[in-house]
Amino acid sequence: MMRDETIIIGGGPAGAAAAIHLARRGMPVRLLERQAGPHHKVCGEFISYEAAHHLKNLGLDLPALGAQPIRRARFYNGEQDLHFALPFTAWSLSRRTLDSALLDQAKVAGASVELGTAVRKLSRAGNGWELTTQKKLAPVTQRAVRSAKTIFLANGKHELRDWQRPLQKETEENARFTGNLFIGFKMHLFPGNLHDWQEAVEIHLFDGGYAGLEPIENGVVNLCFLIRQEIYKTCGGSWPEVLRWLADTSSHLRLRLAGLTPLWHEPLAVAGIPYGFIASPADAVPDLFRLGDQAAVIPSFAGDGIAIALHTATLAAQIHGINGDSSAYHRRAHEDLAQPLRAARLLANLLAHPQGRNIAFTVARLLPALMREKILSELIMRTRVSLPDELVAGA
Ligand SMILES: Cc1cc2nc3c(=O)[nH]c(=O)nc-3n(C[C@H](O)[C@H](O)[C@H](O)COP(=O)(O)OP(=O)(O)OC[C@H]3O[C@@H](n4cnc5c(N)ncnc54)[C@H](O)[C@@H]3O)c2cc1C
Known part of the structure; x- marks a missing residue:
């Protein structure tokens, strides 16, 4: 193996996109992904406008993969509802399809992609790194x-031993949507009537969390929700009880869930997500670039985690491609991500609070439709990570 090969740990959107960018620059790159093949991940599967532009630039044809356009949003606060036209066209596609299409594209670009290979240990060795990998080849x-x-480092929410994200104290204290308090669930379902779901994402807000629903490929609807851990405990850790609890949060959600048939026996679940985390440039380690969720974790409510993964992958490849060091990359990533993260946290905190939700809904309903949509689009854009210049030209 060439000594100056860049090794990417993790084959989610951040790792796969970085592999494509580096390979396109003619740089030797190897991606190690612990999962042996396509797999599902807990995610709302909402692909923002910005993420969609990155994906196009990476060679993905979203409509050809079956992605559904999303042009409208329906918000529910208990029995209140608000419907908006989105200020852009977003997309939705299962992570199983998206992540494997990106990995395929990385291979096409010339990257070496090793699936089923987990990195167990990473340590400094002279001026470089030594990795211990583990591959299961039964028996x-x-x-x-x-x-x-x-x-x-693009291992997402998973921590690599000795190289955990240095979580800031304020992440735990300030964010109402602190991951340690929440569990995220995902389930794919068949709708009774697909027509109800065309081009729309639905967000149901309630005390203790929120649920998002949207159509994905093959006539399936994705349900992804976050609830506080104590709710899960009150439900005795039982999935049918959790679903019953969810249906009781509003008549809208009850009606929705009644018209959907789960495709799996059990949902996917994830806990301990450090929402609000952002890697500090002061913690940068030479020759180690943190991408995606390893660089920043935006409240999932904002639906822009994939765009952050793709944005950081672009930046890291650009900076590494011109021999820039990891501290230059982390400074730039922090500059780009700090403001959207702050805005998303403010919004998530406001909407997590019953009074905040009621005020936001009451004010929004009093406003004329045009002004309401203008304010909403302004709020949404503040939680977005700007596209790099070369993509703006093609947007
Ligand atoms: C409840 C919830 C809902 C969300 N909804 C949305 C949404 O609708 N839209 C959106 O844009 N974002 C959403 N997000 C955020 C989004 O899922 C993440 O930001 C995004 O997946 C980050 O991409 P990544 O490549 O950094 O990490 P990941 O997608 O987590 O990929 C990391 C990869 O690394 C691999 N890996 C881990 N450890 C190792 C190891 N030791 N060796 C080898 N491989 C390893 C894993 O198997 C995985 O494939 C949501 C997040 C949550 C929790």
Whole structure:
């Protein structure tokens, strides 16, 4: 193996996009992904306008993959509802399809992609890095030691031993949507009437969390929701009880859930998400670039985590491609991400609060439709990470 190969740990949107960018620059790159093949992930599966532009630039044809256009949003606060036209066209596609299409594209671009290979240990070795990997090849587990000059850490929400994200204290204290208090669930369902779901995302807000529903490919609807851990405990940790609890939050959600048939016996679940985390440039380690959720975790309510993953991948590849160091990358990433993260946290905190929700809904309903949509689009744009210049030209 070439000594100056860049190794990317993790094959989600951040890792796969970085592999494509580096390979396109003619740089030797190897991506290690612990999952052996396409898999589902807890996610609202909402692809923002910005994410869609990155994906197009990476060679993905969203409509050809079956992605559904999303042009409208329906918000519910208990029995109140508000309907908006989105200020852009967004898309929705299952993460299983999206992530594997990106990995395929990385191979096409010339990156070496190794699936089913988990990195167990990462340590400094001289001027570079040494990695211990583990691959399950039934009936044996193969261990190997590799070396690289540069590491892109794109392992998402999972922490790598000795290289955990340095979480700031304020993340835990200030964010009402603190991941440690919440569990995220995802379930795919068949709708009784697909027509109800065309081009619309639905957000149901309630005390203790929120639920998002939207159509994805193949006539399926994705349900993704966050609830406080104590609600899960009150439901005895039982999925049918959690669904019953969810249906009781409003007559709208009850009606919705009654018209949907789950495709899986059990949902996917995730806990301990450090919403509000942003990697500080002061913590930058030479030759180690943190991408995606390893760089920043935006409240999922904002629906822009994938765009952040793709944005940081673009930046890291650009900076590494001109021999820039990881501190230059982390400074730039922090500059780009701090404001959208702040805005998303403010919005999430406001809407997590019953009074905040009631005031927001009452004011929005009093406003003339045009002004309401203008304010909403302004709010949404504040939670967005701007497109890099070369993509703005093509947007
Ligand atoms: C409840 C919820 C809803 C969300 N909804 C949306 C949404 O609608 N729209 C949106 O844009 N964002 C959403 N997000 C955020 C989005 O899912 C993430 O921001 C995005 O997946 C980050 O991409 P990533 O590549 O950094 O990490 P990931 O997608 O998590 O990918 C990391 C990869 O690394 C691999 N890996 C981990 N450890 C190792 C290891 N040691 N060795 C090798 N491989 C490893 C994993 O298997 C995984 O494939 C949501 C998040 C949550 C929690």
